[in-house]
Amino acid sequence: MPRSFTIRVPCSSANIGPGFDVVGLALSIWLELRVKTDEAISGVPQNCEISYEGEGASDLPREADSNLITRTALYVLKCHDIRSFPATTFVHIVNPIPLGRGLGSSGAAVVAGVMLANSIGQFGLSKERMMDYCLMIERHPDNVTAAMMGGFVGSYLRELDPVDMERKEIPLSEVLPEPAGGLDTGLRPPEPPYGIGHHIKFGWAKEVKAIAIIPNFELSTANSRSVLPKMYSAKDMIFNLQRLAVLTTALTRSPPDADLIYQAMQDKVHQPYRKTLIPGLTEILLSVTPKSHPGLLGICLSGAGPTILALATHNFDKIASEILARFSKEGVECAWKVLEPAYNGAEHVEE
Numbered sequence: 001m002p003r004s005f006t007i008r009v010p011c012s013s014a015n016i017g018p019g020f021d022v023v024g025l026a027l028s029i030w031l032e033l034r035v036k037t038d039e040a041i042s043g044v045p046q047n048c049e050i051s052y053e054g055e056g057a058s059d060l061p062r063e064a065d066s067n068l069i070t071r072t073a074l075y076v077l078k079c080h081d082i083r084s085f086p087a088t089t090f091v092h093i094v095n096p097i098p099l100g101r102g103l104g105s106s107g108a109a110v111v112a113g114v115m116l117a118n119s120i121g122q123f124g125l126s127k128e129r130m131m132d133y134c135l136m137i138e139r140h141p142d143n144v145t146a147a148m149m150g151g152f153v154g155s156y157l158r159e160l161d162p163v164d165m166e167r168k169e170i171p172l173s174e175v176l177p178e179p180a181g182g183l184d185t186g187l188r189p190p191e192p193p194y195g196i197g198h199h200i201k202f203g204w205a206k207e208v209k210a211i212a213i214i215p216n217f218e219l220s221t222a223n224s225r226s227v228l229p230k231m232y233s234a235k236d237m238i239f240n241l242q243r244l245a246v247l248t249t250a251l252t253r254s255p256p257d258a259d260l261i262y263q264a265m266q267d268k269v270h271q272p273y274r275k276t277l278i279p280g281l282t283e284i285l286l287s288v289t290p291k292s293h294p295g296l297l298g299i300c301l302s303g304a305g306p307t308i309l310a311l312a313t314h315n316f317d318k319i320a321s322e323i324l325a326r327f328s329k330e331g332v333e334c335a336w337k338v339l340e341p342a343y344n345g346a347e348h349v350e351e
């Protein structure tokens with residue numbers, strides 16, 4: 001029977017200062033897949049036709065075995081012994097999430113791909129099980145957990161036994177083979193172990209909004225992780241752990257305590273190292289405080305950057321203007337938006 005459904009996945013901001021690779025906040029920009037299936041054979045490769053509008057429309061691949069969303073879906077289908085889309089599938093992608101800016105575009109794409117396969121294959125996977133597939137592809141849990149589950153979440157990766165660890169650590173090229181010359185051997189790809197990631201949803205004080213200041217240049221997560229050290233001092237780790245423990249509860253309290261949150265959003269694990277990739281980062285993070293800009297609660301790099309996230313209750317224009325002016329001095333133009341938490345995470349709506 002022909003089907004028609006929509007998958008919606010929110011963008012997300014990872015880290016929120018001290019919670020590097022640990023916390024994520026789903027926010028109100030949604031990647032949407034408008035999907036139609038038809039029993040008639042179309043003859044298109046992988047039985048899947050893609051159309052695309054929005055961010056990335058001019059460069060992202062339209063071939064099902066190249067596009068991150070449908071490659072992910074094909075991985076999940078193959079794990080269920082289905083080697084291409086079972087019914088002719090038309091996927092119209094509407095993507096307003098800017099790419100490579102620290103707003104979890106790849107996490108949303110991976111979550112959307114897993115949800116797509118689950119819907120197409122009618123596998124009935126729970127969100128928890130779908131997370132295992134996501135974590136085989138995006139190997140830090142913060143963005144994908146927020147995008148799938150919604151809201152403000154903390155997550156960790158379980159310590160796997162050696163056999164499961166081997167399955168989890170197989171090269172990404174075997175999970176998502178490249179279309180030409182890749183390792184798509186026709187064999188069933190490695191299925192994820194069960195319960196790779198665990199998470200908890202924190203509360204969120206409803207008056208707290210997120211101002212995203214989005215520079216007009218891309219910074220890939222891989223690049224932004226390459227400047228991080230392999231080892232940290234105990235002093236820096238303790239600095240972050242102390243703040244993170246306070247932050248996750250401080251953001252649930254109404255009215256929010258700006259001085260507490262501002263200090264609790266400081267970080268010594270990733271932001272100081274990423275300043276080499278983002279012009280003016282150190283000065284921008286110091287440019288607004290609850291004293292200089294009432295309404296501000298805290299400021300951080302969003303995910304791997306270059307977007308800056310300021311949490312605030314009011315005074316959004318003034319806070320954003322200050323940060324825009326600082327970026328402008330560095331020759332960087334930005335867009336900005338006030339976002340709300342996306343509490344429900346990824347959704348499937350059958351029409």
Ligand SMILES: Nc1ncnc2c1ncn2[C@@H]1O[C@H](COP(=O)(O)OP(=O)(O)OP(=O)(O)O)[C@@H](O)[C@H]1O
Binds near residue numbers: 012098
């Ligand atoms: N809708 C999409 N369709 C296909 N590929 C996408 C889509 N969204 C993102 N991608 C892929 O993900 C890449 C961006 O991922 P990357 O991890 O570098 O940044 P990000 O996810 O936007 O930021 P961060 O992880 O810091 O929050 C894009 O260049 C593209 O290859």
Ligand SMILES: N[C@@H](CCO)C(=O)O
Binds near residue numbers: 020143224225
């Ligand atoms: N925690 C990740 C998020 C980006 O995907 C990082 O900061 O590199």
